[in-house]
Amino acid sequence: MNRPERGIHIAKNIKVVDWLKTEILDQIASLFRGLHYANQQMIIDSLSSILVSVYVLARRMGIPYREVDQVVTQKLREHMKEGHQLEEWYGDLSAMEKYINKR
Structure with missing residues (x-):
């Protein structure tokens, strides 16, 4: 991989990490809404989305x-x-x- 391609790859990875962080925050807000309205489907959906985002974030961080x-x-x-x-x-x-x- 030459230098420009490597730079693009690093920038793309940083963008994905930032997107995952905001996705986690968004799903936490959705979880709180689900808890507020006692909406079990919204709670399950938010919790599962948080777990997926956390695992993918770990992978993007090399874990x-x-x-x-x-x-x-x-x-x-x-x-x-x-x-x-x-x-x-x-x-x-x-x-x-x-x-x-x-x-």
Whole structure:
């Protein structure tokens, strides 16, 4: 790849990263609207869009999907070990860890 093509590739990647950041913010706003109106379909759509954008953003930043999953699992284990309230009250963190490990 020659210099001008490389510059275009870098500029394009920066533009995509910026677009993903705004997409995440837009979907967070949509999630809040869904929560406000108790619209389950809007909530599910927003949450899934956030997850997709986060994974793609990680990839654009050179972080493999598997590594994101591994760090999420580590964080879940750390929070469980520290006695996080969501785990103590609902078992959410261990349920999520089991789900991730089954994928």
